[in-house]
Amino acid sequence: DFVLKDPRKKDDDGKITELPPHRAEIEVLPKPWRRSFLSACSYIRDHLNAMNPMMLAVLDLWHSTFKKLRLVDIEEFHNRQDALELSEFQNIVIKHMESAKETLLKTWFPEVQNIYYRGNKKKQLPTGKSSAKLDSFFNCAATLMTLQLQGLILVSMQDFTDLIAQPPESTRAFEHPGFIMRLVLDKKTIKFTPDFNDYIDILINVYEIMIKTVSFVPRVETKLYSQWESKSKPTTLKPIILNEIIDTHKEKIREVVLRESVAPTEHLKMYDKYQFLITGKAERDIDEFLFQNQNYEKLIEEIRKYQKLGEEIQYTSRKTVRLGMFEMHCEELIKSLVKRADVICGKLIAKMFRDHQEVNTMLCDEFEKIAEKALSTPLNTAELMEMKAHVQKLETTDMLELRQRLVDSKNCLAFLIECVNFSPADIKLNNSVFQWYARMGEIFDEHRKIIKDKTEQYQEALKFRCERFVEELESYAKQVEEFHTFGDLLDVQRYLKKAQVLNGKLDAAADKIEQFNAEEEAFGWVPSVYPQRKKIQDGLNPYLRLYETAVEFSTKHRGWTEGPYHKVNPDQVEADVGNYWRGLYKLEKVFHDSPNALAMTKKVQSMVEEFKQYIPLIQVICNPGLRPRHWEAMSTIVGYPLLPSDDSTVFSFIDMNLEPFLDRFEGISEAASKEYSLEKAMDKMMTEWDSMEFVILPYRESGTYILSSVDDIQMLLDDHIIKTQTMRGSPFIKPYEKQMREWEGKLLLLQEILDEWLKVQATWLYLEPIFSSPDIMSQMPEEGRRFKAVDKTWRDVMKTVVQ
Template identity: 25%
Template sequence: HIVDLKETIVDLINKAIIPLKAYSKSYDKYTQLMNLNVDNYIKDFEKTEKTADQVREEVRMHLRERDALEKVIPSSITIGPFYVITSKIRENLSNKRKLLAEAVLNYQTKKVRIKAEEINNSFRDIQRKLFEKPNTMEELHEHREWMKLIPGLLDDRKEDITTVMEEFGLLDEFLYNLSNEDFNMKWSLLSWSWKVSNMIIQVEEQHNEDEERFRKLQMHDTASLNEKLDSLIMNVAGLSSHANLDKAHEVANECRRLNKSLKECQEFATLYNNRERLFGIPVTNYEKLNKLLKDFEPFRNLWITTSDWLRWFDSWMNDAISFIDAENIEKNVTEAYKSMHKAIKQFQDAESVQNVAVEIKNQIEEFRPNIPLIQALRNPGMRNRHWEMLTEELKLPVRPKKDLTFKKCLEMGFDRHIDKISKVAEIAGKEYTIEQALDKMEGEWKSIKFDVLPYKNTGTSIIKASDEISQLLDDHIVMTQSMSFSPFKKAFEERISSWENKLKITQDVLDEWLVCQRSWLYLEPIFSSEDIVRQLPVESKRYQTMERMWRKIMKQAKENPEALTVDEAMNVVPCSHN
């Protein structure tokens, strides 16, 4: 009997559970919300930029859903014999919706904070630049011109401020509690226009004080410049008393010092005139500076050229001949001669100064005939063989030793043999041209390499044909062959022949490579087939011999791609014949 009662009770309970289970299924729709991670949700939400309306709608949606949950889910419910408490579930789901809404508002706060900070920083930049203190009248003028742009800068930011304030307003709609920092940032945006306007008034007052200070400084600087010009006038006038060649270097240094001072005065005069225009006051006439420059120029040219000439002459005569710069000697002598010729005319009323120019001009005229001899001796193509030719021609021991000066050359009578020396120098020059051309050609090939590229999945490489290499080979072969006909080739005959041979071999080998490569590219896919190998065993064996050779050549080319090393790979020739 007890067993029967127990079974009846179990049966009744199982039947009572059916509606309970049915009720529990109504909560399945909340599973996704319950499992939703707030951080992951907001990361997805932030992936695309949201407008204020989209943010507003998202927050409202979560709040609506929260209110609906509180209405739909009771705090408890009786189902048959069961009393079910659901308040905790309702609370958890409601809190989740609240957290999601707050996360969206936090996103909005972060976004609006970035915009507000950018605007505030732009105004801080304006503030910082406003209070930059000008150190010159030019900086003051530039600062004032910039200040004229400030109203436009403020207008440009008004729309941005309005937009940010509207986005802050969205937060206010939901009674979002801003941090103190965000609250202060929000209201500082509205105060900037007023603050900047007050700053401008303050800065303009300071600028007026700065202008007055700069004006006083300008008057002092102008007076100082005039005093300096008066002193320079006396100094320049004193140059007319110098006529001693022994003091040429000393006077030249004085001229250099005066020249530097006059250039500084020119710069200051231009600067002060520009400042006077900024002040709106009459521009000072520095005509006496222009006259002073004009009066000083003949003295500067005379004494600096004289000093240079005396140094050059001493160096050319007494330093080792190997140190003479033959390329510039004629230019220097010609310019010095022109300067002296001009000075003689300019100092017609100052005989003592004019005599200096006459003396230097005479020295130059006396030295000028030696220029061809110096240029011949300093020909860059002069080698030991040419000095030996001179020794034989002149019957004198001629060697470019460290103690061989041009003065010694004149003492040995070289000037009497200018024709013989020039002839040897001419030969040296012609040979030097050949030597330079050979060096240039060899130098051009140092940087030229073949492009050796991997070819498909064959495990080997191919050469990328280069028009540049082919054209350069053609050009250099023609140039080298023309050298072989030169009457001045003797000293380089072996080198020319060797170089021509190297170029031709390179050209032949390159042609053979390309022929072999075309054959290999055609045959490789054919003999890669096992059926072909079985059908054509003899031809296949010949192909494999050729391929081994080709792979070896390509390996060498890849390891050493310099174009002019291919002549060492002459075993390529049988490749194409195979």
């Protein structure tokens, strides 16, 4: 019964129940909105493209086949064990993106294209009559595909961010195998390569590359229709990722890199102990060290120090260390530091090598010089003794020093053998040093043989020369005896020449005696004494003095009496004549047993005495202070003119027999001398002003000049005024009185001008800075005007002085 009942009928059909409004509407049949409902469904089928089966097929294709597609294959990095270079990581990422791009363009897009191609065959595309519908349909397709690409970018970005910035829920030690960062030495600093900014730039640039990678997918309609043209619409899909999303990912990457940079930076401090190598201070210190010419022991000490340093850097420094996301590779830095230490060692070794070669060369030269000196043949006794003493010093003193230097050279060579490859020439030099030292014993033995032979030879020669010298002295004694026979005053020149020659021989004989004595002392003999030479010299000296006096007096007598009178110095004449007379007086006593020499002495003495009486006359007429007025006064005394001409001689005055008038002449001559001294003093004062200069200097930046450094001028001026006034009081000033008054007037005028000049200058120097101020000029206009007038005059005067 229940089964056969009409389900549309209810048990309570007989009951009338009131229904709510929204239920009451259901009771109404047919529905009043059925037509509009069917119309709306038809409209949706025609216009809502998202419901199109092709859209569903495209959506199903993506989720079923390409849902796990990523622009960057994270698993490859998960599976890698070795750290990556940043450039290698970048290449892999780009390779992944190219692969994803190829998948999109060659797999996904052709599948999508086939879906729409099949749908077109099934009449699932809008009809071509309505271009608006067709455009709307493909815009929907483009939007769907763009959303799928955007989803691909977003999940790829998130995966890449999680790869670099490990998420908290990750169970791996590292999401990636790490990045290789190298420490390199760049001049005076250690740098990270690549540096942290490079990592940040390249890693965050991946997001931009992701967007560009999927921006080349074409719209499907451009491939379905070969003649599709749309000027207003793009031909490729343009996925849009908000900048906020991209910036968030970039900021995470930046934070991770900066956080992970702390450990490498701290690791860098491990190399602070090598700062002197890094900054180049070690090289500068070594250059200074080498400049001081250190000995080989200090050089070896420094070389071992830097060799040990290089080994410490090379064998104790960690070459690779993992610090967070970075794997630090320090091999290049370690090599660079070791290289710098090696370069310093090379400098030290090169210096040591050069010094060693120079020392060896010097040792060879010194050994060669010693051998040359020791084996040379002395030419005389002096050279023999000098060479004997010199070689003895070399053998006992210098050879000890050379031996020590040779030991140092050997020690240096023992060290250098481990560090340097010697050339054949260097090896030959090293051998020569030791060979020379080995030969020195034979050389000294040969030297002693030479000394013995030459000593015997020169002793015999000395004995022979001493015998010959005694014979020479005997001949000199005979020559002195000849002077006893000389008495002709007319031949005095010949006598003098012969005496001078013999005197020269006696001087040479004295030198020979000294030489003989020196050689005798060198040989250990008692020095010989030769009293004959002194006896001969004593016998010759009186004759030599006589002949020199006779010749000299004769020569000067001719000059005094026959030469121009004004060139005769009366004081010098008096002194020379006195000396001749005294010398002849002494010789007269010496020649008591030599009559010829005594007669000659008396003849010369009489000539001197004869000339001596004319000295008072010469004192008068040869006075340089005599002027025409003095000659006129003396002419008045004698009664005839005495004024001489330029070629007048003393003989001409002697012939005038002026001796009776000498007493009166002497007063005139004395006055002339006084006047002459005043004249010379005045000329000297005038001459002293020739070198004096008034110093004019520019005054700051005023454009004018001032007088400076006048102390010396004022001192000289005061001194000359006092001298002039003193000279004016002399009784002998009358001939020059007018000239002296004029000179005194000039000096006083100069003193007055100089005093006034300095007073005006001091006042101007005081006022000039005051009235240079505009404020003072405005407050004191009248005084300022007056100062300007004076200032103009001062500047004009100083300008004239400078010109």
